[in-house]
Structure formats: C-alpha cells, structure tokens
Amino acid sequence: MKNRNVFILVFSLLLLIIFLTSTSALVLSGVRDEPAQVSVIIDDSSQARWASFLSGAEQAAKDKSVKLKIVSTGKSVNINQQQRLISEEINEGAEGIILQIASSRQTENMISDISNRAVLLLIDSSADMDVDVEGRSATIEPNNIEVGRALANEIRIALGNDLSGYTIGIVAGNKRLNSMMLRMEGFTENIESSGAKVLWTDNSLNSIVDNIEYRQNRARADILVALDNNGLEAACEYVIKSGESPYIFGEGTSIKNVSYIDDGLITSMVVPNEYYMGYQSVAAIAKRLENRITPMENETISYRVINKENLFDENNQKILFPVVE
Amino acid sequence: MDKLRARWKLERYMKKAVPRSIQVTISVSFTIVALVCMLAMGIALYQRFAVRSEKMLTDAAQLTLDQTVINLEDYLRSMRRMSDALYYYVIKNQDISKETPIDQMNLLYEAHKDYLISLALYTDDGELVCASPVGVEKEDVDVTSQSWFVSAISKPENLHFSQPHVQNIFVDDPTFRYYWVISLSRAVEMGGRGVPEQGVLLVDMNYAVIEQMMEGANDNPSQQYVYLIDNNGTILYHPMQMQISAGLFKENNIAAAGYDDGSHKEELNGSSRIVTVNTMSYTGWKLVSVIPTSNSYLGMKDTRYFVLMVVSITLIAMLILNRLVARRVTRPITKLNESIRDIEMGKAKPSVYIGGPLEIEHLGKTFRASYEQIRQLMRDMVASQEEKRKSELDALQSQINPHFLYNTLDSIVWMIEGEKYDEAVFMITQLASLFRVSLSGGKTIIPIEDEIKHASNYMNIQKVRFKDAFTIDFDIDERIKNCCTVKLIVQPILENAVYYGVKDMEDGEIRVKGFLGDDGDIYITVSDNGFGMSSDQTKLLLTDDTRARKKGSGVGLINVQRRIQLRFGEQYGLKIDSEPDEGTVVTIHLPAIPCTEENRKRLESGKEHEDEK
Structure with a gap:
C-alpha cells in the first residue's frame, strides 16, 4: 500500500515538474535573453584598416547572438587610458573584451585584473601576462x-x-x-x-x-x-x-595600402587574414561565455602576400576589397 | 551462472518494486493502453504536421525565391535592354571615328546611376573609345586579358555576365574606392570608317544592387537563407561569403548547380537540409534557398516545450483519472478485503461487506455464510469441550466416595457393635455433614468456609477411625472464608497427610492454615510432621498420573491440581515442600474471588479461565 502510493506520488511529482518547467520554458522562450555584450577596444577605431577585422567581428556577433560594441577611440591611446576604458565597459555590462593592447610591457596586473572580471581576448599582439592555467584570456595574432x-x-x-x-x-x-x-x-x-x-x-x-x-x-x-x-x-x-x-x-590591410599596391607604390604587402581574426575573436569569447570551463586557447591566423600581379585575383579580391554600396 | 543470478535478482527486485494490488494493475494497464494510443496518435499527428510544415516552409521559400528571381531578372533585363539600346540605337549607327557616343552614354548612365558603376566602349584591341562617367584609365591595365573582354570577343553573338569582381579599369584616386561589379559585356560592331569595326561594350553593373536584393531575401530571423550561383556553381552572392572564403563555412554550391528547379533534400556537414532551386532565365544563374531541417518543425524549441507540456499534462490527467476509475472498480473488492482483514485481526464483532457488482456480492455472501458456520462450529467445539471437562470433574468427584464411605461405614458398624453409640452418632453426624458439603446442591464452586467444614468433618471421622493417633488444627483467616474455591480440594490433601504422613506415628500433627497472601491471593497450607519424602517423589506427585495408589481414596494430588487449574488457570494450583523425616507442606494457591452467586456461576461455566487467555 505504502509502496504503491510512493510510486505514484513520485511519478506524478515528476510529471508536474516536467509540466511546470516546460510551461515556464514555453513562456520564457518568448522573452529573449539579453545577449552578452562584447566590447572591442582598438587603436583609432574609425580607421579604415579595421574594416575587414570589424566586418568579421560583426558577422560573428550576428552568428553567435552577441551584442558587439566598438568603443570609439582616437589615435595612440595609451595603456592607462585603455585600462580606464575597459573598466568603464565592464561596469557598463561588457562580459567580453577584445583588446588591441597599446603596450605589451608590464601588463601582468592589468590583464589578470581584466580577465578576473571579463573574458579577455588580445588581438594583433600578445602581452606580458602571468601564467593563466584556467585559460581566462587568449591571444589571436598572426605568426x-x-x-x-x-x-x-x-x-x-x-x-x-x-x-x-x-x-x-x-x-x-x-x-x-x-x-x-x-x-x-x-x-x-x-x-x-x-x-x-x-x-x-x-x-x-x-x-x-x-x-x-x-x-x-x-x-x-x-x-x-x-x-x-x-x-x-x-x-x-x-x-x-x-x-x-x-x-x-x-x-598592411587598409584599402589605402591596397590602392598603393594598385598604383605601384608598394612592391609587395603581407596581409594577415583580419576578417578571420575578427570572426574568431568574437566566436572564442562567445564560446567561453557559454561554457566557462573550457579554457581559451591562443590562435594563429594566416596571412597572404599581395603584390600588383595578384591583387585582383579572385581569392584576394574578397579579402582586400570590402563591398562599397 | 552469473546471468541467472542477475536475472533472479532482477525478478525479485521487480516483484518488490512493482506493487501487485488490483488497483495498481488496473491503473497501470489503463495508463499503458492510453499511452500507447496517445503515442500512436501523436506520431500520426506529428507526421502530418511535419509533412505539412515542410510543405509550408518550402512553399514559403519558393515564394521568396520567385519574388527575388523576378526582381533580379527585372534588374538584369533592364541592364540588357540598356546595353541593347546603346548598341543598336547608338553604336551601330554612329561613326565612331567622327563622334563618340559619350553624350548618349552619359544620358543612360545618369538614368541608371543607381544600378551602374560605369559604361565603357572598347575597340577590339582594348583601346578605350569612350566611358561614362568619364574616368582616368589605369596606366598599365590591359583590358584584353580581363575575363569579360575575353568572353565577349570569343563569343560575339552573346551577352556575357561575369562573376562579381573588383573593377580594375579606372582610377578613383583620392577616395581609394574600389567597386564590386558584375560586368555585362558584348561584342559590338562600331559603325563608321566605311568598314564596321569590332569592339566591346561593357556595362559594369553595381554588385551592391544585387547584394541588396539578396539581403532583402535573407532578411529573416530564422536560419534559412538564399544564395546565388552561376550555372557552374560559382557563388555570386552568399550571405556568408566572407566566412566561406575564410574557411569558416562550407556551402554545397557545386552540387546545387546540378539540381533541377524545385525542392531537394541534401546532407551537408552531417545536418540535413531542404534546398529549393530556381533557375533564372537567360543568365542561367540559380537562386538557391536553404532551409536546415533543424530550423523548421523539429528544431523549434517552442514546439518541443509545447509537446512536453501537452504530454505531461495528459499523463497527469490520465494518472488521476485512471486512479479514480481503478478505485471505483476495485472499491467493493477492497471493502471485502478489509472485512476479511478485520476478521484476521480478531475484531470483536466483524461485519462482512456485502455489495458492489453481483460477483462481489456473491463472494461476500458466501464468505459471510462460511464465516458464520465456522463461528458456530467453534462455539460447538468449545461447548463440547466444556462438557467433557465437566464430566471429567464429575468423575473425579465421584471417585472420592466409595472407598471412604465403605471405610467409615465399616467403622460405624464396629462402634455400634461395640455399643459405642455416642461415638457412632457423632460419626454419622459428621458423615452426613460431609456429604451435604460434598453434594452442595450439585455446585462445583463453594465458599472456602464450606470446604474447610468438609475437611474438618472428614478429619473428625478419620480421628475417630485412627483413635486420635494425631491432632488436627484449623487456622483459617476470616477474610478468606467467603471466597470461592473448587470443592473437595483440601480433603484429598488431608487424606494423603493422614495415610502417608502421620497415620503410624504416635504424636502426628496436621495443621491447616488459610490466609491472604501479600499478593492478594489465597493460600491454604496443609502441613504435617510425618515421614516426609524426597524431592524426586515430590516432583512425581504432581506430574505422574499413572502411579497406582495403594492407600487412600485414590484421588491423587494431581487431580486436585488439575481441577484448580481448569477453573482458575495455570498460575494457580498446588505446591509441595517436603523433607524426609521432617514433614510435608502442601500449599494450595487460589485467586481471591468473593463467593457471590454471580461469580460462582461464572466460574462454574468455566468462563473466567477462557477470558484470561
């Protein structure tokens, strides 16, 4: 008698829990979560050289449902200013920071401070940092x-x-x-x-x-x-x-430099795949935000060598020239 | 072996875990049946829903495709028309050597500025005749090697649409602007100079226009998307173009080029998807819509939650309903079962449930009848037992009489013969008293006072018979005199004391003492200073029924013991303490029950002893 009652009670309780969860999930699925915010802090953010990088980052933000904020910066922002900007961003709710660091020297404290508060991804250049066993930050750069x-x-x-x-x-x-x-x-x-x-x-x-x-x-x-x-x-x-x-x-990467190749001023230019760098940096942060256990890993991006002869090659075109409307 | 053991264990566990009551069986069977029905229905509905939603999705995709194809074709047609107009109405008729068609070109360019990057006319050796908007040619650009030029020259009868590419003809220096274009090129015959001259007319369409159209088609929150390929499968537009060239994404474009118009299912990177293809006229370009199946009916989380919700609520409802139904069906059986349990538990007045469906009612009636029968049988059995006991008692009592009577009468005869009339009278009086108590109107239970009187009568007779060879002393507490006892229990003990103890002694002494013990019970001790006996003998007195008696009335102590115990219970009876050459003490242990009429009757019917059990 007791056995039977317990059996049925547990079963109904289980069903009730499933019912409540699914109902609440159904109700909640209408209300979208606020997407995580990732702030990008790069030198002179409006510069044309970032076009490719930012379009990659924006595409990844769209794919991974991340809110991307490109912090407006001027030229030659120093490391202290960067730290201040980052603090502001984190206070405003940024969970991830993509940083083109202004200096690689004596940045241990700053990096450990930031990576304690947000997911940090360095682009373009690595910097001095303490041993990071947990993989709370990483660098994406060309070799x-x-x-x-x-x-x-x-x-x-x-x-x-x-x-x-x-x-x-x-x-x-x-x-x-x-x-x-x-x-x-x-x-x-x-x-x-x-x-x-x-x-x-x-x-x-x-x-x-x-x-x-x-x-x-x-x-x-x-x-x-x-x-x-x-x-x-x-x-x-x-x-x-x-x-x-x-x-x-x-x-180089900017369209200005590309045009200088076209004009014959530059003999040859090494172009890192900045679109990929932008995409991967946002994707890596999104992945880390979703799963805090997986450590982040450094990544190396590829580069191409461009000269006047291969400038208009089909494959190079896509990387070098953004579509202008 | 291990397998067998595991199976056995599992079976045992299952037996324990799965309750086996009828209600649960019914409940579970109902639930299983309902579940199976629900599943079957659910699967059928799901199938229909899946097919319909798939059709709906492909229909919607087809609609989007059709719309986009119309827009694109419109755009391309207008570009073709412009090329035609420029060729047939201007270039063909104009003497190029005298006057370039720059005015008309500018006019057309201005009219189609939004869709065009530039218009240009080249001679067949790649020399620019004129262009709109007027541009500076790049110094070292050789257009004859560019694909649009090559295809125009190689197939002069056709119009050629190139792949999207960055225009590499004009310089737009201060702004560092490069334009993505799709080149529409054709071989032309330029009029004038007497002989028609070969040339190439280039219309560089703004790729951004096509991109905008495609973005419009892709502007939806779901995962489905539309891309554009040419007849070789080369991607002209793809929403994830950059990811594809960066190697982050793969598209099945080459296979799609081989598809006919309509919907196809395909697998890419392990996920299945529905691909709808629509081919555009003239260009042979294909517009491909991709719907990942995970996106549609199955993948929508909402639907899954909804299904979960419906299933769980249905199960809960089913469980409750089934329990109610099962309880209703099994209620009569449960009630009957409860009645049986009451009887098992020994409830004082159990009533058997009769009701419910016919079968249960019949079962109840039959059970009640047989239960009544059993009760009757038991009552009869008890009665007969009682009867038996009574007769045994009677037999025991009747055993006293003949020996003693014979001896006493013999003594009286001797007295009369010896003319000791007074003594004879005393003897006869005592005997008469003895018998009166002995009979007691057929009662078995008498007051202790009467019992003691009987004993003293007996002893008086014996004293006479044995010529005062011993003394007798009665010391009975007044408080116990009116308590109940089984009759004729003291006399056999006295008889033993006389015959085995003091008979052959010179100063034999028997003391009868009755008192209320500390525990509230009655104790009557019969002690003598006779020969006594060993402890072995003492034991046998109360256990060995078969010993032959040599002397006395033949009523052994064992009979007294049994009679007391039959009436009052096992805890009462006799206790014998004896030392050889010291004497014997027999203690009668009785409950203190006042000898009222009611108590007496109760004891006589033998009920007290039964209740105690």
Whole structure:
C-alpha cells in the first residue's frame, strides 16, 4: 500500500515538474535573453584598416547572438587610458573584451585584473601576462616572426638574393608591442644574410611621415620596410610627398595600402587574414561565455602576400576589397 | 551462472518494486493502453504536421525565391535592354571615328546611376573609345586579358555576365574606392570608317544592387537563407561569403548547380537540409534557398516545450483519472478485503461487506455464510469441550466416595457393635455433614468456609477411625472464608497427610492454615510432621498420573491440581515442600474471588479461565 502510493506520488511529482518547467520554458522562450555584450577596444577605431577585422567581428556577433560594441577611440591611446576604458565597459555590462593592447610591457596586473572580471581576448599582439592555467584570456595574432620573415623574403624575391649595396629603412611601429618585436626579429634574421644594410629604424607612433622624411634626409635608404599598416601608409605618403621612388614593402590591410599596391607604390604587402581574426575573436569569447570551463586557447591566423600581379585575383579580391554600396 | 543470478535478482527486485494490488494493475494497464494510443496518435499527428510544415516552409521559400528571381531578372533585363539600346540605337549607327557616343552614354548612365558603376566602349584591341562617367584609365591595365573582354570577343553573338569582381579599369584616386561589379559585356560592331569595326561594350553593373536584393531575401530571423550561383556553381552572392572564403563555412554550391528547379533534400556537414532551386532565365544563374531541417518543425524549441507540456499534462490527467476509475472498480473488492482483514485481526464483532457488482456480492455472501458456520462450529467445539471437562470433574468427584464411605461405614458398624453409640452418632453426624458439603446442591464452586467444614468433618471421622493417633488444627483467616474455591480440594490433601504422613506415628500433627497472601491471593497450607519424602517423589506427585495408589481414596494430588487449574488457570494450583523425616507442606494457591452467586456461576461455566487467555 505504502509502496504503491510512493510510486505514484513520485511519478506524478515528476510529471508536474516536467509540466511546470516546460510551461515556464514555453513562456520564457518568448522573452529573449539579453545577449552578452562584447566590447572591442582598438587603436583609432574609425580607421579604415579595421574594416575587414570589424566586418568579421560583426558577422560573428550576428552568428553567435552577441551584442558587439566598438568603443570609439582616437589615435595612440595609451595603456592607462585603455585600462580606464575597459573598466568603464565592464561596469557598463561588457562580459567580453577584445583588446588591441597599446603596450605589451608590464601588463601582468592589468590583464589578470581584466580577465578576473571579463573574458579577455588580445588581438594583433600578445602581452606580458602571468601564467593563466584556467585559460581566462587568449591571444589571436598572426605568426609575427613569419610575417617579418615573409617581408624579407619578398625583398629577396623582388630584388634578388644578393642585396649587397641596398640600404633599408625600417618603419618599425610600436616597439613596446610583442608583435612588432617579433616581426622585427623575423625580418632582421632573414635579411642579414642578404648583405643589405639597415640604415635606420624608426619607432615613432605619431607624425611618422615627418620622421621618415627626417631619417631619409640624414641617410637615404633604397628600400622602405613598414612592419605595420600605419607605417606602410606613412611610407607611401612620404614617397608621394617627396617624389622619391624607393621600394616599399610592408604589412598592411587598409584599402589605402591596397590602392598603393594598385598604383605601384608598394612592391609587395603581407596581409594577415583580419576578417578571420575578427570572426574568431568574437566566436572564442562567445564560446567561453557559454561554457566557462573550457579554457581559451591562443590562435594563429594566416596571412597572404599581395603584390600588383595578384591583387585582383579572385581569392584576394574578397579579402582586400570590402563591398562599397 | 552469473546471468541467472542477475536475472533472479532482477525478478525479485521487480516483484518488490512493482506493487501487485488490483488497483495498481488496473491503473497501470489503463495508463499503458492510453499511452500507447496517445503515442500512436501523436506520431500520426506529428507526421502530418511535419509533412505539412515542410510543405509550408518550402512553399514559403519558393515564394521568396520567385519574388527575388523576378526582381533580379527585372534588374538584369533592364541592364540588357540598356546595353541593347546603346548598341543598336547608338553604336551601330554612329561613326565612331567622327563622334563618340559619350553624350548618349552619359544620358543612360545618369538614368541608371543607381544600378551602374560605369559604361565603357572598347575597340577590339582594348583601346578605350569612350566611358561614362568619364574616368582616368589605369596606366598599365590591359583590358584584353580581363575575363569579360575575353568572353565577349570569343563569343560575339552573346551577352556575357561575369562573376562579381573588383573593377580594375579606372582610377578613383583620392577616395581609394574600389567597386564590386558584375560586368555585362558584348561584342559590338562600331559603325563608321566605311568598314564596321569590332569592339566591346561593357556595362559594369553595381554588385551592391544585387547584394541588396539578396539581403532583402535573407532578411529573416530564422536560419534559412538564399544564395546565388552561376550555372557552374560559382557563388555570386552568399550571405556568408566572407566566412566561406575564410574557411569558416562550407556551402554545397557545386552540387546545387546540378539540381533541377524545385525542392531537394541534401546532407551537408552531417545536418540535413531542404534546398529549393530556381533557375533564372537567360543568365542561367540559380537562386538557391536553404532551409536546415533543424530550423523548421523539429528544431523549434517552442514546439518541443509545447509537446512536453501537452504530454505531461495528459499523463497527469490520465494518472488521476485512471486512479479514480481503478478505485471505483476495485472499491467493493477492497471493502471485502478489509472485512476479511478485520476478521484476521480478531475484531470483536466483524461485519462482512456485502455489495458492489453481483460477483462481489456473491463472494461476500458466501464468505459471510462460511464465516458464520465456522463461528458456530467453534462455539460447538468449545461447548463440547466444556462438557467433557465437566464430566471429567464429575468423575473425579465421584471417585472420592466409595472407598471412604465403605471405610467409615465399616467403622460405624464396629462402634455400634461395640455399643459405642455416642461415638457412632457423632460419626454419622459428621458423615452426613460431609456429604451435604460434598453434594452442595450439585455446585462445583463453594465458599472456602464450606470446604474447610468438609475437611474438618472428614478429619473428625478419620480421628475417630485412627483413635486420635494425631491432632488436627484449623487456622483459617476470616477474610478468606467467603471466597470461592473448587470443592473437595483440601480433603484429598488431608487424606494423603493422614495415610502417608502421620497415620503410624504416635504424636502426628496436621495443621491447616488459610490466609491472604501479600499478593492478594489465597493460600491454604496443609502441613504435617510425618515421614516426609524426597524431592524426586515430590516432583512425581504432581506430574505422574499413572502411579497406582495403594492407600487412600485414590484421588491423587494431581487431580486436585488439575481441577484448580481448569477453573482458575495455570498460575494457580498446588505446591509441595517436603523433607524426609521432617514433614510435608502442601500449599494450595487460589485467586481471591468473593463467593457471590454471580461469580460462582461464572466460574462454574468455566468462563473466567477462557477470558484470561
């Protein structure tokens, strides 16, 4: 008697629970969850160079139902300003932060502080951080050493293996960034054997064109190598301004640089797959937000080498030219 | 072996876990039947629903496709018409060497500015004749190697639509703008110069227009989407174009190029989907709509929750209903069962339930009848038992009389013969008193006073017979004199005391003492200072029924014991303490029951003893 009653009671209770859950789920399914917010903090957010990256990020945000906020930033935001911006974003409800860090040095405290409060994803360049066993943050970047090497290779392909007699000026960008250091490392180790001589290296972040001009006036280099997009644009602008015609090689993504290739100013350019970087960064954060146990992992993105000949190749077109309406 | 054991264990567990009452059986069977019916119906309904919703979805997709195809065809047709107009009404008739058709081109361009990037006319060696809007040609661009030019020259009779590509002809320097276009090219014959000259007319359509149309078709929150391919399966537009080129997504476009118009089911990356294809006229482009099946009827969470809700509420309702029905059906049986349980539990006045359906009623009646019968039988049995006991008692009592009477009468005869008349009279008086008590009007239960009187009568007679060879002393508490006892229990003990104890002694002494014990019961002790006996003998006195008697009336202590116990219960009776050469003490233990008429009758019918049990 008792046995039977317990059996039926438990069974009905189970059914009742299922009924209540399904009803509430049915009611609640009408009310959509507020999507998680992911804030993107990049240098000079309105710059055209981010077009590809942001379109990837936006597509991923759409696919993964994430609210993407691109924080409006000016040029050369320093690390303290970035930290302040991030704090504001987190206070305003951002659960994920995509950060192009302003400096890779002594960022341990900042990174551990942020990754305690939100999911952090570094793009473009890694930074100093403590051991992160839990995988609360990760970096998505190109293989920067390879990018540097590729640039050196491109010079050798364009001008021959023996470069003795050639002089090189390097627009090396922010030397406090790991990515720049690694590109520099990859480039110099690969160019050394060619016999080319590095005349100058410029690490300025502002008025780069003027700095190049200054350096060129002191010691004129035959080849200009820019390790980042801004440097590459500046090198081209310098060339247009000065009327000189050095060879220009560099890393870049902006449509301006693409157009400089088209014009023949840039001999060859290394273009990382920034669309993929944008997409993956948002996707990785969304995945981590959904499942906090899975550690985040660093990822390396691919790059292409673009020159005037392959600029309009079917595959390159899609990556280089955004559709303009 | 292990398997067998496991099965046996499982069976045993199942037997324990599954209750076996009728109600549960009915309830469970009802539930199972209803569940099976519901499942069958659910599956049938689901099938219908699935088929219908699939049809609905494909119909809707077809509608969207048709609409988009109409828009696209409209757009492409207008572009073709423009190309035609430019060719047939301007280029063919105009002497190009004298006057370029730039005015007409500008006019047409302005009219179709929203849809066009540029119009251009080339000679067959790739030289620009004119273009609208006026643009600066890129220095080192060779249009003859571009695909639109090549296909126009190679098939001069056709109009050619290229794949989307970035226009690579004109310079738009200060803005760094590049345009995605679909080139509509055709070979033309340019008039003038006497001989018609070959050339290529290029209409660069704005790809963004097509993109906008397609985005419009894709503007829905579900996972279904529409993409555009050419007849080779090359993707012209795909909502996830970038993901595809970045390798994040795969499309089945090559296979789709081979599909006929209509709906097809296909598998991609392990998920099935419904693909609807619509081919556009002239271009041969195909518009493909993709509906992942997980998106539609099955995948909608709402539907799943709804199904869960319906199933659970139905089950609850079924459970309650089934229990109610089962309870109603089994109620008569349950009630009958309860009556039987009452009887089992020994309820004082059990009543057997009679009612419910005919079968149950019959069962109840039969059971009641047989129960009554059993009760009657039991009553009869008890009565006969009582009868038997009574007769046994009677027999025991009657055993006293002949020996004693014979001996006493013999003594009286001797007295009369010896002319001791006074003594004879005393003897006869005592004997008469003895018999009066002995008879007691046929009663078995008498007051202790009477019993003691009987004993003293007996002892008086014996004293005379044995010529005062011993003394007798009665000491009875007044309080117990009016309590009940079975008659004739003291006399046999005295008889034993006389015959086995003091008969052959010179100063034999028998003491009868009656008193109320500390426990409230009555104790009557008969002690003598005779020869006594060993403890072995003492034991046998109360257990061995078969011993032959040599002396006395032949009524053994065992009979006294049995009679007391039959009336008052096992806890009462005799106790014998004896030491050889010291004497014997026999203690009679009785309950203190006042000898009222009521008590007496009750005891006589033997009820007290039964109730105690």
